[in-house]
Amino acid sequence: xxxxxxxxxxxxxxxxxxxxxxxxxxxxxxxxxxxxxxxxxxxxxxxxxxxxxxxxxxxxxxxxxxxxxxxxxxxxxxxxxxxxxxxxxxxxxxxxxxxxxxxxxxxxxxxxxxxxxxxxxxxxxxxxxxxxxxxxxxxxxxxxxxxxxxxxxxxxxxxxxxxxxxxxxxxxxxxxxxxxxxxxxxxxxxxxxxxxxxxxxxxxxxxxxxxxxxxxxxxxxxxxxxxxxxxxxxxxxxxxxxxxxxxxxxxxxxxxxxxxxxxxxx
Amino acid sequence: xxxxxxxxxxxxxxxxxxxxxxxxxxxxxxxxxxxxxxxxxxxxxxxxxxxxxxxxxxxxxxxxxxxxxxxxxxxxxxxxxxxxxxxxxxxxxxxxxxxxxxxxxxxxxxxxxxxxxxxxxxxxxxxxxxxxxxxxxxxxxxxxxxxxxxxxxxxxxxxxxxxxxxxxxxxxxxxxxxxxxxxxxxxxxxxxxxxxxxxxxxxxxxxxxxxxxxxxxxxxxxxxxxxxxxxxxxxxxxxxxxxxxxxxxxxxxxxxxxxxxxxxxx
DNA sequence: GCCGCCATTTGATCTGGATCAAGAATAATC
DNA sequence: GATTATTCTTGATCCAGATCAAATGGCGGC
Numbered sequence: 056x057x058x059x060x061x062x063x064x065x066x067x068x069x070x071x072x073x074x075x076x077x078x079x080x081x082x083x084x085x086x087x088x089x090x091x092x093x094x095x096x097x098x099x100x101x102x103x104x105x106x107x108x109x110x111x112x113x114x115x116x117x118x119x120x121x122x123x124x125x126x127x128x129x130x131x132x133x134x135x136x137x138x139x140x141x142x143x144x145x146x147x148x149x150x151x152x153x154x155x156x157x158x159x160x161x162x163x164x165x166x167x168x169x170x171x172x173x174x175x176x177x178x179x180x181x182x183x184x185x186x187x188x189x190x191x192x193x194x195x196x197x198x199x200x201x202x203x204x205x206x207x208x209x210x211x212x213x214x215x216x217x218x219x220x221x222x223x224x225x226x227x228x229x230x231x232x233x234x235x236x237x238x239x240x241x242x243x244x245x246x247x248x249x250x251x252x253x254x255x256x257x258x259x260x261x262x263x264x265x266x267x268x269x270x271x272x273x274x275x276x277x278x279x280x281x282x283x284x285x286x287x288x289x290x291x292x293x294x295x296x297x298x299x300x301x302x303x304x305x306x307x308x309x310x311x312x313x314x315x316x317x318x319x320x321x
Numbered sequence: 322x323x324x325x326x327x328x329x330x331x332x333x334x335x336x337x338x339x340x341x342x343x344x345x346x347x348x349x350x351x352x353x354x355x356x357x358x359x360x361x362x363x364x365x366x367x368x369x370x371x372x373x374x375x376x377x378x379x380x381x382x383x384x385x386x387x388x389x390x391x392x393x394x395x396x397x398x399x400x401x402x403x404x405x406x407x408x409x410x411x412x413x414x415x416x417x418x419x420x421x422x423x424x425x426x427x428x429x430x431x432x433x434x435x436x437x438x439x440x441x442x443x444x445x446x447x448x449x450x451x452x453x454x455x456x457x458x459x460x461x462x463x464x465x466x467x468x469x470x471x472x473x474x475x476x477x478x479x480x481x482x483x484x485x486x487x488x489x490x491x492x493x494x495x496x497x498x499x500x501x502x503x504x505x506x507x508x509x510x511x512x513x514x515x516x517x518x519x520x521x522x523x524x525x526x527x528x529x530x531x532x533x534x535x536x537x538x539x540x541x542x543x544x545x546x547x548x549x550x551x552x553x554x555x556x557x558x559x560x561x562x563x564x565x566x567x568x569x570x571x572x573x574x575x576x577x578x579x580x581x582x583x584x585x586x587x
Numbered sequence: 588g589c590c591g592c593c594a595t596t597t598g599a600t601c602t603g604g605a606t607c608a609a610g611a612a613t614a615a616t617c
Numbered sequence: 618g619a620t621t622a623t624t625c626t627t628g629a630t631c632c633a634g635a636t637c638a639a640a641t642g643g644c645g646g647c
Contacts, residue, residue, distance in 0.1 A: 172484070
């Protein structure tokens with residue numbers, strides 16, 4: 056299987072969107088042995104509690120590009136954790152388009168927004184072959200009731216998601232196109248780094264279209280700004296392959312530097 | 322009880338921002354007698370469990386316009402529920418402005434985004450004299466561990482907040498200024514109605530500036546669109562006093578009608 | 588390897604809403 | 618009640634980024 060050789064030969068390569076196939080063995084890794092546990096639900100749990108959590112986690116077979124993990128309207132049963140690969144979640148717009156709500160990398164949890172109505176209001180679609188852990192929510196809720204630290208971890212995760220959405224609101228409400236792209240690239244960079252991959256050299260698993268949609272920009276704008284960043288020596292773009300050549304300069308773009316769009320409030 | 326007489330004498334008056342003074346008695350109302358319990362944490366709890374929740378809730382003295390409930394950077398200790406009045410929450414922008422993140426009406430919970438980092442990342446400021454229940458989070462977490470339905474209610478609340486943020490992302494990412502205002506007005510209308518107030522006649526407790534900031538628009542745009550809506554017979558605006566004259570037409574503005582801004586995806 | 592489709596880039600033009608600039612209406616201060 | 622400071626409205630102008638239009642380049646399918 057192709058993935059095994061890749062993983063064995065080059066465990067640190069920043070390959071995010073390469074056409075790799077997931078080895079079945081990868082899927083059998085228990086939470087306690089999972090390299091993502093520090094990013095995921097088991098974070099901070101005792102070994103015993105981690106094992107109890109592990110008992111309810113289902114390790115599904117890998118999904119492939121364009122597969123749906125779930126669709127808007129589906130009944131909510133489980134949360135999902137990305138183990139390898141990448142997904143996007145998006146909400147259908149009443150008029151027929153969609154709003155990309157997020158991209159999900161290994162260790163990230165999908166489906167938290169569906170707990171309230173017990174209904175998925177957005178869809179999740181696979182961007183590149185992905186292995187995904189399924190956590191039936193009813194059983195998780197039973198478990199959290201008896202493991203205080205897991206309960207707290209769940210509260211934290213839900214809260215973190217709110218905090219993230221809040222940052223996005225600020226981004227969409229106040230930042231220029233350039234700043235949005237800079238934030239996007241740096242966010243990807245940091246998240247990949249946390250997963251032990253390169254912070255400055257990676258492959259995009261999403262299209263320019265999806266990036267634009269996510270950031271509230273037209274495809275053309277995304278493309279133009281990528282070119283501009285490249286001209287300015289901030290990055291090197293080759294199709295899906297991204298190299299960030301000047302992280303500090305990108306960070307500077309976000310903060311006080313580039314005057315952002317709309318007026319500042321009273 | 323003051324709340325009761327108000328409800329009895331004029332249950333439909335849409336007074337949201339009038340300079341009313343909160344009776345001290347209002348503050349003593351236990352959760353089980355609170356008219357907001359159906360919107361708030363106790364929702365679905367048994368009478369006994371509600372009482373246990375009530376034991377940990379602190380009823381603070383009323384806060385006045387421009388008071389801070391908490392500030393960005395404060396240590397997180399408690400969640401807050403608006404009992405009467407209105408608040409706004411906002412995040413400071415790195416460059417010195419702020420992004421209004423939400424307006425909070427009676428029955429709504431503030432502070433969920435701070436659980437993760439145990440730090441408030443946004444500030445909450447009082448728009449009009451408000452009575453607020455404080456719920457120390459540590460004690461709430463103890464309680465949720467022993468009351469499964471309360472735990473579930475907490476999960477639901479957190480999830481609902483995520484869902485709400487998601488809607489805002491769609492609004493800021495894809496909708497025109499007109500649609501944003503329509504969504505804003507209808508959202509207020511619906512929330513007031515849930516609280517037993519008029520859905521079509523109310524007072525705004527926030528400035529045009531704050532509305533614009535919240536919706537990612539300039540003040541001038543807010544003002545202009547209010548005038549336009551008025552010219553079109555959709556509403557009647559007099560300073561802070563709003564009367565929605567044609568709810569269906571406003572709703573139509575949101576959906577398929579007005580072609581919205583940015584392109585539809587892939 | 589060849590064909591056709593889709594994604595991406597680049598250029599030209601258009602426009603919604605920002606920004607600038609005054610007034611007008613209210614509210615706060617003394 | 619006069620004075621000053623806000624907030625809100627309205628008009629004129631500007632511009633970032635959308636939209637339109639085309640050329641180019643990869644890639645999947647066969």
